[in-house]
Amino acid sequence: MSEQVVIVGGAIMGSFAAWFLRREGFAGDITVVEKDPTYRFCSTALSAAAIRTQFGTPVNIHMSLFGVDFFRRIKQTFGPTADIGYVENGYLILGSPETSAARSAGAAMQRAEGAEVLALTPDDIAQRFPYMSMDGVGIGTFGPTGEGWFDAWSLLSLVRGAARDLGVRYASAEVAGFDMGGDRIRAVRLAGGDSLACDWCVMAAGAASGALMGLLGQPLPVSPRKRSVFSFRAPLRAANFPMLFDTSGIWIRAEGDGFIGGIQPPADRDPDATGDFEPHHDLMQDVFWPALATRIPAMQELRLDRSWAGHYEVNALDHNGVVGRHDEISNLVLSTGFSGHGVMHSPAAGRGVAETILHGRFVSLDLTPLGYHRIRSGTPMPESIVY
Template identity: 40%
Template sequence: MSSKVVVVGGGVIGSSIAYFLRLSDPSVSVTVIERDPTYARSSSALSAASIRQQFSTPLSIEMSLYGIEFLRTIGERLEIDGTKPSIDLHEGGYLFLATPSGEATLRENHSLQKRLGADITLLDRTALGARFPWLNTDDLSAGAFGESGEGWFDGYGLVQALRKKAQALGARYVADDVTALHREGRRVTHVTTASGETFACDVVVNAAGAWARRVASMAGIELPVYARRRSIFNVSSPAKLGPCPLLIDPTGVYFRPEGTSYICGTSPSPENDPDDLPLDEVDHALFDDVIWPTLAHRVPQFEALRVEHCWSGYYEYNVLDQNAIIGYHPDVDNCIFANGFSGHGLQQGPATGRGVSELILHGRYVTLDLGSLGFDRVLENRPIVEKNVV
């Protein structure tokens, strides 16, 4: 067991790790260093804040199955002095759509999801039109809809609830920027911040999100995780759709309800997706050229749309395979990574926090084995193929 743990980054991943560590063993000293306690630029606060089980790899499905269980019981889990937090969880479901060329993959994924216990219904074209009459199904052949266990929530609220509970359990949060990891041989001995404060550590956890690569480099480690900007648009429309899920078009464009309006977005093309783009420059051309035409095609009532608000946040994008990198580095005995979630951090945060805490406290995973997400696959160039990258 390690008595001093320093976590670099206090977003949903870092705060989940701190929470589970202190919950599991109050004798462990946990210090979380977060340079921006307002979370103004954090991926956790700026994302579309959603959860799904519709993945194509068993581990991603299992992580999100635990994630929804955690979110459903967050009031009891993260209660402080009788006050129960709320994250406004809305299980409106995901709706993945497929053209004939994508139907076989959709069916294959659905079979796996059902086998693992996810509540997903496969709909043919006729059933799609009957259930969602506002949907243009002319070029579709099937869809997969999450009846329960999928939806959206208040991401900022989740981060704050985890942070406050971790603090109530005794985790220390330090508002500072990590400037150095001091390594002696195969171990990081202490962490230094911009203010000059030094923190000795038995274990250091890199949970720095979009800035994880910089932190890893301080220990002489190359991490294939980059900050990739994702723009989100809040739009109003006179459309009357009735019950509406988070819809994923075959093009990758998505939208979901947000109160009386909708939020939407998509990933830019690879040639328009460089690293570290400024967050205060929203990609308006992406909306005009890609998102709006796609939405108007898929939902004819969306021909009348108006952008009310827009913003950008970072994906901590793992360029190897868009899956998380979790676990110890094989060359640095006390350095754990929890990075590269590529848009899945909020929903996989609870399973990651639980798993990393087990790794620290027991030297192994106890509940859900996250071993396949380890750093070895990066060094050996063994990408995990996830077919449902959104």
């Protein structure tokens, strides 16, 4: 009988794992179990879908560089009509004068790892982006290539469709438990009472992954945290508008004829958000808008079109993904917990899962720093640039 892989969660992480398994030559059965085939509430569909190479750790930079290459070659991979609206307008991350030396050293490290990241002075920034005020700014790091944004829904539709074309089965069902046999998951149990036998199980359930690992009696500090996105218009046209991260903590980028933006809630207002998708309306009025108008005076006049909230799948240990084989359950592979940077890293994570199952190790890019070992030992992977 052929080998069976069951993937829990069918959004971007689950779909890339399935697609890469096939592309790398896995000939067995692959079933992706997804509880909500509309994908209405998954993080992928509600994401800001931006990609940056500005990270503090080489593994995250290299995952992004692979993502950039993958997005640039989307038509070669999926055919001439494939389009994810990929725009490379760069990330501009502004910092106070006190952070200049450390930020400049960070940009040098990113360049040494292969990313194109510039350390700009306030004068340089004002020349490139004359509509921004430079009050309180000492440095801006900027990736003129290899950073930008895309449409996450289009990416998900492409990868999922391509996986199905390669014989991957998507089952519409909720995973409710697991049957163990020794150190292995023998079967994945579904809420309706059926179960799926498996040789390999992949955990790609996004923000629900921590709770599902709890059913296996295994720790994984991944839970849903609400992040709001405001979509608005403003009297500013700028073809070069970047993905801007301001010193105040707000972010904003262009989207269609207008803009989207947001701000992280303060830590004391960031509880487990299971089931809560109501945007933080007060943050828009009280925090986001004033900070935005200070940085970009033309944004004083803006018209809010709509807002929504999605869930970051926050890994409370270190806000980084958890990828690779579990240390005690020998046929369990994880791809989860990316805490707000999962869509950009989904191609690299999916390839890593496929290599783990097919070759027993990471082949193309060593993702060991993101391994489960650090969850077990409580040792965070230090990453200085998290949002």
